[in-house]
Amino acid sequence: MSNKPEVIVYTDGACSGNPGPGGWGAILKWNGKEKELSGGDPQTTNNRMEMQAVIEALNALKKPCLVKIHSDSALIINAFTQGWIKNWQKRGWRKSNKKPVENKELWQAMLKAMEPHEVVWVKVKGHAGIELNERADQLAVAESQKF
Numbered sequence: 001m002s003n004k005p006e007v008i009v010y011t012d013g014a015c016s017g018n019p020g021p022g023g024w025g026a027i028l029k030w031n032g033k034e035k036e037l038s039g040g041d042p043q044t045t046n047n048r049m050e051m052q053a054v055i056e057a058l059n060a061l062k063k064p065c066l067v068k069i070h071s072d073s074a075l076i077i078n079a080f081t082q083g084w085i086k087n088w089q090k091r092g093w094r095k096s097n098k099k100p101v102e103n104k105e106l107w108q109a110m111l112k113a114m115e116p117h118e119v120v121w122v123k124v125k126g127h128a129g130i131e132l133n134e135r136a137d138q139l140a141v142a143e144s145q146k147f
Contacts, residue, residue, distance in 0.1 A: 002066040002118050005030060009057045010070045010124075010132035013049025014140035022046065023143025024053035025136040028060060035060070036135070040143035049140060050076055051106040058113035066118045072126030072133060080121050085111070 008029040015022035023040035037056050041049070050073040058067065071077055079085045085107060088094065093101045101107065124133050 004064050004066045004118060006066045006068065007061060008068050008070070008132075009054075010130075010136045011050065011053035011057055012072060012126070012133060012136035012140045013046050013051070013053055014137065014144045015044060015046040015049055016144050019043055019045045021144050021147035022049040023140040023146070024049040024056065025139025025143065026053045026057035026060075027132050027136050027139075028057055029132070030065070036139060038139040038143045040140075040146055042147040047073070047075055048103055048106060049144075051103060051110060053136070053140070055106065055109050055113050058110070058117060058119075061117065064116040064118075066120070068120045068122055070122045070124045070130075070133060072124050074123070077121050077123040079107070080119070081123075 010027045013022065013024045021040065021042050022044035023038060025038045028035045037060055039056065050071065054069060054071065054076060088101045093104045095101055124130050126133065
């Protein structure tokens with residue numbers, strides 16, 4: 001078991017149109033405290049916003065932590081739990097069909113943000129009444145509506 005402080009993170013992304021105006025939201029819980037983060041982009045995709053939420057949450061941590069990231073993004077969860085990202089890196093950021101991996105710079109930013117931390121990926125069902133996932137979604141949608 002890790003002796004690092006444990007942080008529970010819920011992330012989500014939203015996009016009105018895909019591409020279109022988007023937003024991301026993240027909720028970090030540790031030591032009985034909660035912090036909300038959010039932001040957006042006037043022209044983006046849902047996947048980019050899902051990824052940005054994870055990056056921003058990890059970058060907000062001030063010291064190495066055990067981070068349990070809850071996401072409803074199958075792409076992000078599978079990239080790490082199914083070994084996709086390792087295979088993409090081995091193939092020079094190409095997928096098994098030889099096509100380039102989309103959003104390579106965000107995957108690289110996510111890997112860099114993960115470096116000091118021990119990350120556990122937890123897949124959650126979107127829009128299923130999971131309180132913090134719903135709140136992350138609300139933050140992301142609100143940001144997407146600012147454009």
